[in-house]
Amino acid sequence: MSYGSKKYRAPNVVFFDLETTGFDRPIRPVQIGAIDSWGANTYNQFVWPRRHVHPKATLTNKFYVSRGTLFRQGEGALDTTDLEDALYSFLDWLSSLGGNVVLVAHKCLDYDAKVLLRNLEEFNIPYEHVILGFSDSLLASRDLYPVAPSHKLSSMLGEVGLPIRESHDALVDADDCRRICRRMAGQRRLKFLDFVFDEKWYHTLDDQWEWTFPGGVVTV
Incomplete structure (x- = not known):
């Protein structure tokens, strides 16, 4: 199986999550969290977004900006990296894993991948030399667990037999996504890479680019 690449190289599956400024564009990450498929390598960076956090986003993720500083409620000021530097840093980390990366997130294709691109x-x-494609655990959960009462990340933890928690921390959510996907693949007796690359919830990089920028017009 080629898994979407013209010349097969073993893909690196990385689970990630973006906590963001929210609802009005440009949507900026305020935290990037990622973990490899074995849970051995992690990335966690708070990001100076160069703008405010939408109040409705703050209600959910607890991040806010005040006087040029990023805060998370209950923690105080956060040590951040500037937006552009953080994006380069994330790609450098993905490259250090060997590149050829498939990024997996919950609601990936319609949110995290779009914001990132x-x-x-x-x-x-x-980024074309690093990212191979994107896979969406939310779409997978809807397909594989159609009668689940909810398919949000915290609910799917319980659905696959893991302790339920709802953190809205990017690294914690990335790891929860990883554990859910491992369980879903195992419970449905799917090979892990077959699960990740299922066409019902996987986009090649080209597919996702077209999904993010319909008509070929780059917008932020």
Whole structure:
């Protein structure tokens, strides 16, 4: 199986999550969290978004900006990296894993992947040499567990037999996504890579680019 690549190389599956400024564009990450498929390597970076956090987003993720500083409620000021530097840093970390990366997230295709690509394109940061495609655990959960009462990340933890928690921390959510996907694949007796690359919830990089920028017009 080629898993979407013209010349097969073993893909690196990485689970990620973006906590963001929320609802009005440009949507910026305020935290990038990621973990490899074995849970051995992690990335966690708070990001200076160069803008405010939408109040409705703050209600959910607890991040807010005040006087040029990023805060998370209950923690105080956060040590951040500037937006553009953080994007480069994330890609450097993915490259350090060997590149050829498939990024997996919950609601990936309609949110996390779009936010990531819009920001990378805006700052002209090359990523085609690192990212192979994107896979969406939310779409997978809807397909594989159609009678589950809810398919949000915290609910799916319970659905696959893991302790339920709802953190809205990017690294914790990325790891929860990883554990859910491992369980879903195992419970449905699917090979892990077959699960990740299922066409019902996987986009190649080209597919996702077209999904993010319909008509070929780059927007932020």
